[in-house]
Amino acid sequence: GYLGGSSPSPGRSPSKSPQPPPPPRQPSPPKPDLSALISERLAGYQRLLAATEDPSKRRRLERNVQTLNSAMTDARSGRPVDVDSLPPQPPKPPQPSQPQSQAAKVQQAVLDYVNPGPAAPPAASTGVGGPKMVALLEQRSREYRAAAAAAKSAGQTEEALELLRVHRQFDEAVKAVQGGETVDPDDVPGPPPPLTPKPPAPQAAQPPQQQQQQQPAAQPAAAKPSASGGGLAGELAARQAAYKQLQTKAQEAGDSGKARRMGRILSQYAEAVAAVRAGGPTAAGYDFSSLPPPPGFGPLPAAAPAAAAKSAGSSGASAGAAAAAAATAMGGKAGAQLRVLMQRQQQYKLAAVQAKRTGDMATAKRMLGYARGCEPMLQAAQAGLPVDLAQLPPLPGESAAPAAAAAAPAAAPSAAVICEVSELPKELQGNALKDPEAVYDALEKTLKEKLALAEENARRFKSMGQIATADRWAKLGRSATADLDYLLGQRRLKRPPPKFNFIWQSVSAVRCNPDLGENTLEVKVLNGISLPLPEGFKESDLETQVKIELPISTESPLTQSTGWVKASANPSYDFATRFEVNRKARSTARVFKTRGLKFDVMYRRGFLKKDGLLGSATMKLEDLETQCTLHRGIDLMDGRKAVGGRLEVQVRLREPLSGAQTDQVREQWLLIEHTNQELPPSRQASASRAGGSRAGHPQGSVPESSAYVLQYEISLLKPHAGTNSKAAEAVRGLEQRLAQHKQLLANCGEAEKRQYCSVLQQLSATYAQHAKSALQEKDRGKAEKFLKKKKEADREFQDVSSRLR
Template structure:
């Protein structure tokens, strides 16, 4: 009777033309029979484990549980609530079927959505790109996916992998297998969710990437280099994670993140210091496993040929990386990329050679080509505020009166009059006893200021003064046996000077020599351009 009165009120309202809400009306009488079963099904989740009960109070009461009845979300909060309900339902179904690992996985994703909802309601920034998307769900209202690239896909996969690895460090021991489970269950791993960018406030990075054609040629070269290097580190991180080396994977991810910040600067038109770009990765372990068969034996001559070819390829690979690094510090992107490609070619040739040797094949036919490279020498390990002086050796040094050449105990003292004569930088080598051809090979680091006029004056006029002494005994003082002087004008256009100086007694030559080297990071003006000619090893192709 009560239900009939409610229908009467609704009919009266319809006759008067008033709006009526039919969503609150009771169903037809024939639909009331299965209600006890439905109520039992609805009360069934109340007997689930406490882990599921903990996430129930946050669930929105008006969220539809049936995917078929799901409506298009109108707001960001509605979309988040729908996805939260979906993952809760998936967790309940997985636990009901006895799949505990899948249930824990869905509960962790539901917890992510709970935190996102709380942050969104509190007005904090939410990174929607980190939230997995259930299959078949529309995008969040007000957001649009950016154009996906291979780098974005790899980055999304690596971010999810790192998040799962971090969560599993604090999980129970039996959850060790969860690391590989989400890619087979969640569709995000098969097709990574692409980052979402608010359409109302587009970030500057996508806007800059859309106008990539408007960038200058040098900027496009820098951008291509940085993006290729970033992708290389991302792939290396993924490889390290698959090998269960999480520390190495995290280190590679941090470097990839630094490269991403530099890419953003280039796209925004800001200058980037290429000398701070991480070096290209070198795979010392190789990209494959060599299988050596006991029945495959190579002759001793073939083994020697293989060893010689591998040595040459390794040397050329290291030279290419060195030249690439030098051009990188100069900011020359084109030459940097060129030598990186040459290094990759040497590496591939080495892998082909190792594979042929492992299969017991004869050394491949090969020949040499003369290649001439124009390189720019730079000592990147030196800072711009230091100069290295190396006293290498003495040759046929004179002995003082009363001392035979085999009894000469020689050491060298030097003076560099910078910043001025009163504060000259001085030092001396260790004593090398009982020879007139001592091997010192000692390094001294001198402080300089490249832009200081006093330093330029010392370089152009004074140089470095050397004094060679015979070490005295307890009752005798040290005896001067000769002097030498090194001029430094060549540092204007060269970053290393290596000279064999004449040892003088006053102005009289003694016949002795002193070998010394001076190095700067780079020349004081201009570049130290050198032409290098190499016998380039070329392996002739064959079917391996």
């Protein structure tokens, strides 16, 4: 019979024997276990698919599963199935991922100690288990335990603890192998390194800073040195040969991943060999400690002189620079975690400084404690041990610690990272810093911009109900206000510009253009790029203009035109116009999506001739649904034909059509360094709450605060001083400040008192501005306090000026 179940054709004679069909159509006879064979292979491939995470392997396994499903359908329906075309018997599924990852961690912990340096990414390799591997691991465990005992008896406690830790890791690896796991023999480290004697006594006479730099370099030297001779070149050759053998073994075993990894390491050693052969500064500047040693080898002993020379040349370097160098040298996850820890520690310190400036001493002390708490984690990360970044407390305004930062070390920096010099505004770089007035102008302009940005975002986030983010922007605004007040005070007193820093702040910002109205669409035509020349025209003859058309209404579209630009195929128009559109109308969204803006580039053909069309460009505006600013370069067309050249245009809305949206943005933030002189008025209450430690006035200067305002602040806090210790402390600080203020004012001459009147006038204007801002925020209580301070400053101005007359 046939698998297809077909019967003889009715046209054939029953007496004649049926002719056999052609061989290609001859189905194979059915096998009794064909369905069972397909089912077994299908189940095996399905189990393997469930245990595989590699996308390429999953696609290959899915194709095999699909082929087996089709074969099963054919077999059940009686159609022929070619057994030879079926996928082969699948391999056994891998062991569960959890024990495997635990064994991998054990192996990595051992390798981190024996083979310090940047570890290459793990690759799939052929593992070995069984009694032989157990015996080898137990032997290594005993050797490390004996080495730990010897180190302890020699008085090297730290080395003994490290060896004991590795011994325990070997014990865990033995248990894992006994449980059925496998270990690559090439990854098993060699015997423990011999003990290194302690440095001789003359080294104790070195400077403490230099000793601290040389001490970490002595630990890697305890690893097993190579037996090869020939100095550094011989050491590199021996390690190259070892990695070539590992690469050859991996290629013979079909392990392409490990072979590629060995090839990458060999390329690093080739660069090191070339540096050694070049000699001189090339060899001295090469970081040989970044070369990963093969199994059984310690770090390069020749790397120590280079490190010693480098440390001798920079004996005054700080511990932070050494940690940064360690983070750069370390690779993989350990290096990423170390970099994240260093960055987070710096952020805690800067947050403490900011909190102290705004008078929030509780937050300042907490942030300083967090920064000190990073030290043990930094030491562990520098030693190659894993750290849990989830334990890091969040910064002010953050909801969680940067636990995911180590997984993405290339991500944008988080909050409070110091800007590079090249990132500063041009007005505050190079020779611009030599002109004090220019520096004051640039700092004042920047602070006013940051203050407006902070107030706008605080207002918007408060209206959106995001109180925590609004409070953070409000704090930034208060810091900018305090810095601006201090800057203006320094400028009034003709003092040199104060020191300043720019930092990167990672903050949530509302995506908007606050300078535009709600229904305003701004269109800017910036430049023409390589405009085509009409026939018979030279570039010096070309005179162009751009016509803008917004077809909101088919009958009467909105139009505008730029000015004419002569003699240039790359004209700079710098033209901006604004159209009023109803952003809530459906027709507006439809026009933005389907038709967009049209730009016609016209040129003058000559005297008494009509202007000609050089080309047209259309810009679709559908992206305004989710963005508020579009900056595009659009091609010039003649119908559907490109004529060459482009237009650079920008389109802005106040906020996207879908509504206000927030983004995590990096914002440059300016911080002014305050000296121990008189603080600006916006920080007086903060400073008094901090204990008044910086309340002193320098002799011979003019007070920058108002005595009447200080008395008003004391009157506000005094009723609460009996029940609130913080209020009592603030009152004491304000009273001390007022006494110093009066004493300084009593020693002032007529010229200084006239200058003091100018200070009072400036304070009055500042308080009026603060009251206006508070009213815009709908904070009537705050506005009333600032208005009261303004009245007190005006009253004192009248009293002092009347005595001068």
